[in-house]
Amino acid sequence: MADRQAWDLAFDPATGRRLTQQDVGNGNLLPSGRWPSFFSRVAARLQWDAKAIDLAPDARAWPELPDERRERLIALLAGFCVAEDAVAVHLAPFGDAANNSLVAWVLFLQRRDEQRHAMIFDRIVAEVLELPGDTKDERRDAARAHAPAGVLELFEERLPAMAGELAAGRTGVDTGIGLYHMILEGIVLAAGQCALLADLDDGALPGVRQGVERVERDERWHIGFGLRCLVEARPSPEVIDGVLASAQDAAGAWGDAVPREICEAVAPNCRRRLAVAKLLEPRAAAV
Ligand SMILES: [Fe+2]
Ligand SMILES: [Fe+2]
Secondary structure (H helix, E strand, O other): OOOOOHHHHOEOOOOOOEOOHHHHOOOOOOOHHHHHHHHHHHHHHOOOOOOOOOOHHHHHHHHHOOHHHHHHHHHHHHHHHHHHHHHHHHOHHHHHHHOOHHHHHHHHHHHHHHHHHHHHHHHHHHHHOOOOOOOHHHHHHHHHOOOOHHHHHHHHHHHHHHHHHHHOOOOOHHHHHHHHHHHHHHHHHHHHHHHHHHHHHHOOOHHHHHHHHHHHHHHHHHHHHHHHHHHHHOOOHHHHHHHHHHHHHHHHHHHHHOOHHHHHHHOOHHHHHHHHOOOOHHHHHHO
16 A cells, blocks of 8 residues: 555546546555556557548548538647647657656657657548648648637647747756646647547547547546656646646637537546645645
């Protein structure tokens, strides 16, 4: 029991599922010294091929969808095209900042996932939405015109600015993970995935749905891993306050593309995760 950590009593990082006391059992879920290896095993189990998903039925179905539905889906899918590319690029400085070779290895595995996510959304905008562009970069430029302004601001301004500060050693890894894993992945991308999965529940675009399901499964371990890194980083009360303040607005970054009820369901997850990880306690003690 001594090395069982408080947060893994209630949260399974591999699935994002809340654990009950029965689920936890008597053993140690994640002994403290081995936690990076745990995440590398989860990553290995979840590998998939973004080139293998068949998007041909989706391409045939797309022109038949009602205009209003297509407009909402374009905003979401173009937003993911921009966002996944940005997170794949700007995860790079976290490896050095982590100052731990095992954690850096898991960050490498996460970055490989993000590159795979960028690839499936590039395929979707090229093959299903048929956005113009002969290269991935040209198609991402085309996607920008359709992505919600709030998503562009977070992923193309705030994220690169933070990554630059992290690479220069002017900001801590706790601030970086607070934005990247807790806000961008844990709130913004999660709200977008939830909206896409709900919209595509009728099987209208089966290949797109399959891709989003795979991405969402990967993101669960990324968020759990980020939370575990944050526990290790011992963030200051100011960093935690900053994360909580950003979480309030982050779910709204998608504008009308994500229904209000999804935003309201996802937004409290940031505080819940920090509470489960016992990261709100030092903050309360400092008040
Ligand atoms: Fe991703
Ligand atoms: Fe991710």
